[in-house]
Amino acid sequence: MxxxxxxxxxxxxxxxxxxxxxxxxxxxxxxxxxxxxxxxxxxxxxxxxxxxxxxxxxxxxxxxxxxxxxxxxxxxxxxxxxxxxxxxxxxxxxISLEDSIVAKVPVEIVGVASGQKTGGVLDISLREITIRALPLQVPDKFEINITHLEVGDIIHVKDIQIGEGIEVLSDTEQVVVTLTVPVVEIVASEPAEPEIVKKKKSGK
CATH class of the missing domain: 2.40.240.10 (Ribosomal Protein L25; Chain P)
Structure with missing residues (x-):
């Protein structure tokens, strides 16, 4: 902090x-x-x-x-x-600087994932991580470098470098970032209506 x-x-x-x-x-x-x-x-x-x-x-x-x-x-x-x-x-x-506090620390995404260059879609599921620490040990933010991510890769709370003296209160199995396969919506084309041809009546 x-x-x-x-x-x-x-x-x-x-x-x-x-x-x-x-x-x-x-x-x-x-x-x-x-x-x-x-x-x-x-x-x-x-x-x-x-x-x-x-x-x-x-x-x-x-x-x-x-x-x-x-x-x-x-x-x-x-x-x-x-x-x-x-x-x-x-x-x-x-607060007292000698007593631990509970704080929500924002997550900051750094870089562009390698998999994004091949069409992967970045999905950020968690914006803050709840921790307990002494006030002077509470970070301003948690930076997550995603440049190495490929399609299908996932970063959980447990994968983040937290630092000593910090207790994570958020679920460590919670997903923070996922690089997913883009969803392509297939729209079925409607069958063409049959063309009706009228025959001309022959003149008498």
Whole structure:
């Protein structure tokens, strides 16, 4: 996990009207919880939060509150507007660097499979792998090089280089990537209708 800094402010007013004002000011409502402490309602700068999400979301965040209180947190969840994609709300969870956490690490496919050049179709079945590790040992992503794959080859979770100190919680037999044979749809042609030839009547 990479480390980033993020500023936050205490949020006193709640409800739809308060959230509209936050949006107008370029901020997002959020909640901080966990660590056997009280939950805290916060506001976060929308652009700063968007950068954390764009960079992958898996980060150890050093959060500074308005009273200079420091919290070590991770971004646990966020909600996006269904139409315009703006951030509606975010959940932050307190962590300790000495205690293991559960995290979902994204899978990144690297390269072009050899079998794709001969018509193979790449099927990505798994986008994230769930692990347990100390925060500083959680990787930002798992890179999977597929350049050697031929048609029919499969990569399972167990085939990925995970690293020491990391416990895989996902099913290790789960398929991550498959290079399959392209499916060719055969459309049966309809039989041609017989041509009807009318005989001319002979004149009298």
């Amino acid at each position: 990479h480390q980033v800094e993020l500023n936050a402010a205490f949020r006193e007013k709640k409800g739809k009207e308060a959230n509209k004002k936050l949006k107008a000011n370029g901020t997002v409502p959020a909640i901080l919880y966990g660590g056997e402490k009280d939950n805290i309602s916060l506001t976060i700068n929308a652009k700063e939060l968007a950068k954390v999400i764009t960079d992958g979301g898996n980060a150890i965040i050093s959060m500074t509150l308005t009273d200079n209180m420091q919290e070590t947190v991770v971004l646990k969840n966020w909600q996006l507007h269904p139409y315009n994609g703006t951030i509606l709300h975010a959940d932050f969870y307190r």
